[in-house]
Amino acid sequence: MSRQVIETVEKLALPILQAEGLELVDVEFIKEGQNWFLRIFIDREEKGVDLDDCSRVSEQLSEVLDQTDPIPGAYILEVSSPGAERPLKKPADFRKAVGKYVHISTYEPIEENKVFEGTLTYYGEEYLTVEVNGRSLDLPLEKIAKARLAIVF
Structure with missing residues (x-):
């Protein structure tokens, strides 16, 4: 329903x-x-x-x-308003978020993690790239459960 x-x-x-x-x-x-x-x-x-x-x-x-x-x-x-931690759902949301700090959770572990926080450096048709602690990680779009902008403390 x-x-x-x-x-x-x-x-x-x-x-x-x-x-x-x-x-x-x-x-x-x-x-x-x-x-x-x-x-x-x-x-x-x-x-x-x-x-x-x-x-x-x-x-x-x-x-x-x-x-x-x-x-x-x-x-x-x-x-x-969606606030500072705006959800990223549509391709346009992700494209606008390139260069920004994001929080991403996945349906299943990728390199033993299901939660990633870092700078979104690339968004494409099949995957996105997040820089986490100076390391670039490619995350397949079909494995992303939720994504949002995040606040850096």
Whole structure:
């Protein structure tokens, strides 16, 4: 059910976001405690998003969701910025992240590790390259479970 809800919400949100000049970064539909949360993460290429952007999108999307009623039961709608640790999901996300510090987890160990943090130095059709502690590692795209920008401390 969760995947179907996410796909439906993405289709409903895209026209709203395009009209506002915003990008859909991610959609989550998860249960926390006894509550279901529908989280929409949005961004704008150059200047990011602010509270007004999130409020406008929330109001418009809430209206569309009320009309179409694609989600059975109660849920809490949250619209926000992806933050500093933005997820990397689409090829364009990875291309924009080249040269930046990233956190990547894989489905299975690669050289005995499943978690990699370092600078993304290359993104291609079949693999990406991360420089970790001065060493370049090629990670096949099909083995990447999650990827996001990371903060360097």
